[in-house]
Amino acid sequence: MRIEQNYSLLKHNTFHLEVKTKYFVEYDNESALEKLLCDEYFFTQQFLHIGQGSNLLFLGDFDGIIVHSAIRGIEKTGEDREYVWLRAGAGTDWDTFVKHCVDAGLGGVENLSLIPGEVGASAVQNIGAYGVEVSGVIEQVHAINIETGQKRCFTNADCNYSYRQSFFKEAGNIGKYYITHVIYRLRKRPEYRLEYGNLHEQFADKPVTLSAVREAVIGIRRRKLPDPQVTGNAGSFFVNPCISTRLCKELQEQYPDMPHFPVDEEYIKIPAAWLIDRCGLKGLQSGGAAVHMHQPLVIVNQSGLATGQDIAHLAGEICRRVKDRFSIELQPEVNYI
Ligand code: EPU
Numbered sequence: 010m011r012i013e014q015n016y017s018l019l020k021h022n023t024f025h026l027e028v029k030t031k032y033f034v035e036y037d038n039e040s041a042l043e044k045l046l047c048d049e050y051f052f053t054q055q056f057l058h059i060g061q062g063s064n065l066l067f068l069g070d071f072d073g074i075i076v077h078s079a080i081r082g083i084e085k086t087g088e089d090r091e092y093v094w095l096r097a098g099a100g101t102d103w104d105t106f107v108k109h110c111v112d113a114g115l116g117g118v119e120n121l122s123l124i125p126g127e128v129g130a131s132a133v134q135n136i137g138a139y140g141v142e143v144s145g146v147i148e149q150v151h152a153i154n155i156e157t158g159q160k161r162c163f164t165n166a167d168c169n170y171s172y173r174q175s176f177f178k179e180a181g182n183i184g185k186y187y188i189t190h191v192i193y194r195l196r197k198r199p200e201y202r203l204e205y206g207n208l209h210e211q212f213a214d215k216p217v218t219l220s221a222v223r224e225a226v227i228g229i230r231r232r233k234l235p236d237p238q239v240t241g242n243a244g245s246f247f248v249n250p251c252i253s254t255r256l257c258k259e260l261q262e263q264y265p266d267m268p269h270f271p272v273d274e275e276y277i278k279i280p281a282a283w284l285i286d287r288c289g290l291k292g293l294q295s296g297g298a299a300v301h302m303h304q305p306l307v308i309v310n311q312s313g314l315a316t317g318q319d320i321a322h323l324a325g326e327i328c329r330r331v332k333d334r335f336s337i338e339l340q341p342e343v344n345y346i
Contacts, residue, residue, distance in 0.1 A: 010034065010037075010045065011033075012034050013033040014031070014032055017029055018033075018067065023062055023063040024241040025313060028071065030070065030074070033077070036078060036079065037079040039189050042153060047158070055071075056073050056074040057074075057075055057184070058076045058184065059076070059077055060100075060129055061125055064126070064243055064342065065343065067317050068345060078100035080099050080190070083096070083101060086192060090197075091197060093197060094148060095109075095192070097191055099128050101127060102128075103121075103127055103131055104123055104125075108223070110219075111220055111223045112220075114197070114219065115197065115219075117141075117146040117199070118193070119222040120138060120140060120208075121137070122222075123227050123230045124136050128190075128191050129188040131191065132150045132177070132191045133178060134175070135172070135173055139226055140204050140205035141202050146193045146195060147192070147193060148194045149164060149192040150163040151188065153187050156185065172248070172278075173248050206229075207229075208226070208229070211228075233303050235301055235303075235309050240309050241315070243308075244307060245307060245342050246306060246308045246327075246343050247281045247306060247341055247342055248342045249278050249280055249281050250281060250284075251272055251276040251278050252276065252279055253275065256336065268283055282305050285306065286305050290327055293323065294311065296312075296316060296322070297310060297311055298311060298323045308323055327339065
């Protein structure tokens with residue numbers, strides 16, 4: 010187990026904010042985690058389990074213990090005629106896992122290429138992109154209840170997945186389980202999903218293969234989204250709002266070109282990027298933070314010197330302007346700490 014004191018979180022938050030934590034604890038196996046959860050001092054402090062910090066906004070230093078999993082590695086746990094089951098450690102880099110699947114000829118996660126973060130977070134956030142959500146390939150999530158120390162195996166149904174939502178994000182469950190491993194079910198004969206946006210256009214004159222889909226998705230992401238290695242950001246800052254069909258009809262009278270995607274009979278999903286764009290907010294700044302020019306759903310640490318407060322202030326301003334114009338309340342996807 011690695012323990013650091015008065016530790017910089019610069020490399021543990023993709024906004025690149027220079028914040029510190031009183032303690033940083035990293036474990037690389039389940040028994041080390043169990044030992045940590047038996048430690049009396051641990052529970053006297055405030056604590057937070059993080060992944061790669063690609064969905065966090067630190068508003069200041071953290072006066073407590075930041076916990077991180079270094080349980081890594083990918084192994085095959087089963088196979089039949091159609092599927093292969095892979096078990097990955099929660100601390101495995103997500104895109105390393107995607108590349109492993111693509112290289113092994115296994116389908117299901119290729120559309121989720123290059124999403125920052127780790128395997129554990131993929132199961133909490135139900136990450137999604139280009140028409141695919143990870144919940145479609147998650148078979149089981151193995152976790153430890155930090156209050157009782159008991160291990161629990163969640164089936165896919167137990168995880169209660171929906172758009173960017175899971176059991177682990179529900180009130181009362183947040184932070185209660187530390188995920189150790191996720192088991193994914195991948196297809197030996199891939200079923201390609203190319204309906205989203207212009208993805209299919211890229212295959213007009215070349216065969217569809219797993220690696221070609223991965224390359225196409227990486228290409229789109231590189232064109233549209235800022236590289237967090239270069240410019241601090243946390244991907245989509247807000248989730249796409251679901252509004253009532255009534256409000257949608259009212260808005261369509263004023264904005265006939267508003268993109269909208271029915272979720273069910275009652276709700277319609279509206280791209281937050283479009284709402285922010287229509288408010289003319291691309292490039293809007295607050296201190297060192299700015300609304301990204303190519304994808305306004307992303308807030309960037311433009312100067313490299315932005316503070317968490319700059320980013321929170323800008324996000325607040327975006328919410329206010331979108332609410333004033335469209336009567337829609339945007340909800341952050343990013344967690345404020
Ligand atoms: N749009 C604009 N102006 C822009 C950009 C987009 O009006 O400058 C509108 C367009 O109508 C476009 C629509 O927004 O069709 C949707 O844009 P995009 O395809 O980029 O997708 P998104 O809904 O903004 C979601 C995910 C992304 C994911 C993409 C692709 C959420 C919160 N975000 O974004 O996920 O990569 O779809 O599937 O659902 C992330 O979570 O960090 C992330 C990047």
